[in-house]
Amino acid sequence: MPRITLPDGSLRRYDQAPSVAEVAADIGPGLARAALAGRVDGRLVDTDFRISGDAELAIVTARDAEGLEILRHSTAHLLAQAVQELFPGAQVVIGPVIEDGFYYDFAYERGFTPQDLKRIEARMKELARADLPLSHETMARDDAVEHFRSIGERYKAEIIAGIPKDEPITLYGQGGWKDLCRGPHVPSTGRLKAFKLTGTSGAFWRGDSSNEQLRRIYGTAWADSKSLKSYLKRLEEAAKRDHRRIGADLDLFSIQEEAGGGLVFWHPKGARIRRVIEDFWRDRHQRAGYELLFTPHIALEGLWQRSGHAGFYRESMYSPVEDEGRGYQLRPMNCPFHILIYRDRLRSHRELPMRWAELGTVYRREMSGALHGLMRVRGFTQDDAHVFCAEEQIEDEILRILDLALEVFGAFGFEEFSTVLATRPEKAAGAEAIWERATRALESALKRKEMKFALDPGGGAFYGPKIDIKIRDAIGRQWQCSTVQLDFNLPERFGLEYVAADGSRRRPIMIHRALLGSLERFFGILIEHYAGRFPFWLAPVQIAALAITERQEAYARRVSGTLKKAGFRVECDLRSETIGYKIRHHTLQRVPCLLVLGDREEREGAVAVRSLEAGDLGSMPLDDFMARVTAEGLGSLQGISENQLPGGHQYRSKEADSSQRRN
């Protein structure tokens, strides 16, 4: 007499063990149709599972996250079935659920083409329409291995052979086709209504590039076609933010085939943004107690041998350039240079901590297939810094770095982070005790900052533990930017010392840290985060002055001249075009603030303001406009609100000063 408790607390009694499907049908026909699986006492089961004793039961539908996963998993099976029907000889490998979809790997003599994909998808639709019931059976492990081996599925056989002996092996199948699977699955293929194959790829067996290449097919599956459509829409929207697209449209940067892949050309408008970022960055670093350095881009090979890079980092380094019998190495990192400055003379404990920062351009060999817009390049500028400190200073220094990181990210509109603390790996430099103490210092700093973090045990570099910070952008994607790494190794290799209070020589700890990561990559992230609609303080063109007719040419020049003198980045549009055309043009260029200048404005010494975000804001005297965009934050102008930086510092007006000095 099983008593079944449902999630709402209600109780149902049965004379004999009912299946999940039967209970669902008892509750209602709608639920029966929607039931994909059951959760019995916390365990996911198929709908034909019989509940023999008292239990808690939840009917799993596509509205549950796990229901959606089951749906996707079953769709992956459907894909495998279709592929094996259409391409005899294709072996199945694995077909897991991933974010928003699934993939299935096959071993096949050739890759699948987009045309193949169409055929496969069509076959999948047929199989779904046929509403084939899914069945499952349990097999002894050795029998299962034998079964798959006998039908030529060598990868499956190998996978099963790797499953612990005592675990039962289940096979799921439909329409005469079978696959190894833990389950559960949807009751019949008719439940699979909204799916689409999205792409193909090569993939390596067991994820190792020295292994055989497999053929992967990606797909997505949803509870209904509406969700599928909205997912595809979401992809489209994300594609519109693509920094490569926007970078070209707004004339921000390019990659030149003639120069080689992975090398970034910053066009004037991109360079303006970079300059604002850099100026801001320098300013905040100086305030935070950093000294700013410049160091060379190449150095003798011997330096890289001493630092160890010539060994463990060789793969990523360009070959040295020979001159007068000596080899010069293009730098892939900045740290050895900062170390040389440290070691240039004897240091006292009174000088510590020393915080040295540099916007250091480095070059790394990246495999051609890895290059991607600004996100993965071969030459890039790190916002690098090295802090040399005593062991007991670590915690405070980490805290200061975290403070600075959050401040800087906040200014760019990033408020959400995910943080990982990575600890000692198997093979590590430095005594265990110091690792222990240093890791505790990192942890304590994170706690004092009240930053949530995940632990990655053994994930640290061999030379020290680290904290990685990922930022979350406007559409929820995460980007790895900051890394804060302790280093017990380089101070050792270079024999760094300082004179302690008691006169003894001691070894400093080194902290490597980058906040934005690389300027190129961060710029790419910024473009996508803002979809090219940069806040006022970053916009390459902040204000466009648009003359309605040629009569206002002199006035438009005067207005833009005044604004330029005040430090704004202004463009003056005197073309013989309609005002509608100019507005459209500068709107598409994402200029945050447009000034429409006609006879009326000229007569009154006024400007008609139109903001990118809020549209027409009406006319106001130029002086008022200037006061409102310069003084108490541009936020007093409705719709232009992102120009004031956190912390009450008005960065733009500082920039105005420096631009006046430049004049």
Next chain:
RNA sequence: GCCGGAAUAGCUCAGCUGGUAGAGCAACGCAUUCGUAAUGCGUAGGUCGUCAGUUCGAAUCUGACUUCCGGCACCA
């Protein structure tokens, strides 16, 4: 680097099975002088990614290379 795809004007793309290039937008010129997301007309712009090959003839077919795109692997 690996798998698959792509490369035609600054951009987006057309160009059927081989007969030596076309549109829209952008640019430039002229006309127009206009009030909040596209005024009209005209001009110019291409060794069809590069190099070989097949062919009487190649943007079109073949191969190699380069670059880019989607992934894998790498990176963090």
